[in-house]
Amino acid sequence: MPPKKAAPKKLHELAPEVRVGFKIDDISKKTYIVGKQFATGGFGRIHTCTEEGKSHQMVMKIEPSTNGPLLTEVVVFNRILKKEMIEAYKKTKKIPWIGLPYIIANGYFTYNGDKMRYMVIPKYATSLEATRESNGGTLSVKDSLTVANCVLGALEYLHDSDYAHADVKAANILLEKEGVYSTSVLVDFGLAHRTTNNVDKPDKKRAHNGTCIYTSTDAHRGNNPSFRGDVEILAYNLIMWITGTLPWLALESSPDKVFDSKQKFIAGLPGTLQNVLTSQSPAVVGCISTMFNVSMKTNYTDKVDMTKLKKLVTDTIQTSVGEAKKAQGKVKKATEDVSKAATPKKSTRKVMAIVESEDDDDNVVEVVPKKKVAKVQKPRKVMENESGGEEEVYIPKSSKSRKLKPEQDNSSLGSSTRSYSNRLGVTSSAASTVRAARKIEQKYKRLSTNKSSLVPVTVGDVSDDSEDDGAGTSSGARTKRSSDESVRNGVELKTPALVAPAVKSNHNANERLNYSCFSEAKYKSGISSATKASPTELRRVPGVRNFPKGRRSMIIKETASKYKEKRAARKSKPTFDDSSCSSEL
Template sequence: MPPKARAAGKAKGPTKRALAEAFPAGEVLTDTGKKSWKLGAPIGQGGFGMLYLANEDNAKPVMADAPYVIKVEPSDNGPLFSELKFYMRAAKPDLIQNWVKTNKLKYLGVPKYWGSGLHEKGGKRYRFMVMDRFGLDLQKIFEERGKVFPRKLVIQLGLRLIDVLEYIHEHEYVHADIKASNLLLAQKNPNQVYLVDYGLAYRYCPEGKPKEYKEDPKRCHDGTIEFTSIDAHKGVSPSRRGDLEILGYCMLQWLCGRLPWEDNLQDPIYVRDSKIKCRENIKEFISKCFSSDNTPGEMLKFMEEVKSLGYTDKPNYQKFRAILQEGLKSIGATDDDKLDFSVVSGSRKFSKQKTTKRKKVEEKGESSNEPDTGPVKKKAATKKNEVNGMEKNAPKKQLVEKATQTSPAPAAIKRRTRGRPKKNA
């Protein structure tokens, strides 16, 4: 039985949406640019949509090494429509390529948008989006490695994500749901990592005008409970400082195994108050995560810098990079662009124990401007037999497990979050 709804508003159940129907391999979809795409085998299924291997339409069938995936859901549903707004504004290939060139980056971990449109079949309309194909998500690797990552790796992931956040922030968006399950390795290059799932992406600065700080009890605790920002716990719209705070929590968990508040994730008030207390004394917070002889100084400085940010402040991204680079130097390492996931020993302070199940509710669709204040559902912190948050439903021979072959795609259709902030058109 789910916990009682928050006192701030009357309980309201999650919006019911139509389930996706499977399309046969070979089905051809035409996007708004009149480009045709051929569907291959389905590789994932969520509550409202399907994920397929795909290729540009040609005379040959879509093979297992297809470079694209297409996400399809009934047109009346909201999740994919919401995500499309971000991709169409900020993830077009030329925008990303120009940014990479201007900022002299080797790559940018933002998935590219290749097309979208509507498709009719059997008297029904479906919305679809074409994206790059990716490999394994970091949550799966994190669990396989005993829920601890090497310090060098964590710092490198932080550096790559600062690049991503600076890009999406400069394009008027914040992500609001950074976590290991939303970080995917490139299909052909396991040294590249991409931040996916922009279902909660929020346009914090439409037309260059930042949103004002305003607490809304109806929107409290949006995001993934263990990582979401203090602002989100208070019902405040996502912000740039919130993204960096979430990144800080993720990095700390990857380093030490568990965050101090993971013993009671079913109580969002407890989690919120724990985070506030930790922000008040960051040094003590860090000491709770690590043994005294194994404290990463860069994380103390990182969280202190996050604390110094105002709600509408533009972060000094270069300062955050410098903090992490200093951390690499302190362990005699350099950013060699190689992501080494080797297991390390003796780095976790917490005992390995089952994490309390997260509190989540299914997100509201884009058709409504009212936040979802429905009852909270219980869901396991991690799910087995999934491809990027969706159940594997294709034959085993069509679903590849290796990092160089697995085919999760950006933007999980089945949400792992507790509600959705209001979007801006």
């Protein structure tokens, strides 16, 4: 009986775990310290690492020396992905960025008797796949197209170097900074293929090579990776990033069914694409559809015009951003319209006030709009002048006059009072008219009963008749003195401390009270004759102190002497009887 054949050795084995802190000496005489493992590749492990004596972190890929994928990747890096090569290409093309990594170090080391291969490249922030999953499985149209534009630039470099990537997917795209998609980097060149010897001759042994749901129809047939295949793979990825799914996603375990579904999808373009991208704009659908068309119309061994594709993607990004802003504006406007419709409009009707007409005997009610009346500053004190009118008097803060209590309403003030109030800018009303009339009535009641009342006082040369009893003076005959006469015959003192509360009235002929009674009463109720006859008492009158010092002494002297004579003369005359005033009132 022949001996049994030994089991075939596996082509690829998973690398053993390398402990943290293990040191690897490179041929460049640099030592790299292995850090924590944070991911696994197809058959290798991915660790962080640092150069001895430095803190800057890098990425180290480790696989058994017998594995092929890392060997292929090391070969690609050493041929076309050295840092100086990438910088030279950027200068030639006058571009600031290429989304490709560069090799830092590579070689072999022995760990627990096993020979291992390693490669060191720069470390990036995160993968696009992790970002997509954290966003709920999708990316925005703008972010997806931005990443696609970076990938097209990376593929252009690879194609110009006669290499096809063959495994574009979110897990193989890294972000330099988290959330920044304009500097995306295409990595993992384990399936990269040099296209110089490509022949359009399928081989079933190579069928379905790559990531099944993304790989190209060329790879499904068994052809080697191609330039057009990279564009087709990128188009599938865009659908996945934007929608979060693919029509054949559930068939991933059956590569033949996936291949058949892709063929039907491509044959039905652009309708099949529109059925998938139902909520996307025509610009986005047109961009991805064009990528499929370019891939299908390009010959197997020909290169794709990446410049046109990058321009197409850039224009689509600008268009989609503009459409998104318009859509946001429409949504905002619609929201505002809804809120306006839900919120009741404020009534624009004027507020009306109901006023009873005083002139109409039938008490007809008329409705008039309320008017805003400008606030007019009322004079602090109003006093009566010689002609029977009123004038505003400034009351200095230093005045020691006692505050007067506001009077009650009066009910008999005529039209002249209302007109005078209007001239002062004060709005008159029935209530204010009543109050003003009552003030006058109470004032003259006090005069008739010999109660003291604070009224304007005139100290000067007046006729004996008006000073004694007022009998020879008519009720309306009050003459206005000129300023010269005042200087000549006496000085008029309108003492703020002796001014009564304002009574805004102009008495007409029918309403004017007896002048003689008023004139005599104001002297009795203001400053007594004894005060006027005494220089000492006159000096205490606040108004007198407003005169210059020399003039004040002269006025006091003249006034005191004059009133001494009048008092002496008055003793021989009959006493003034106030009853006449009260009877007239």
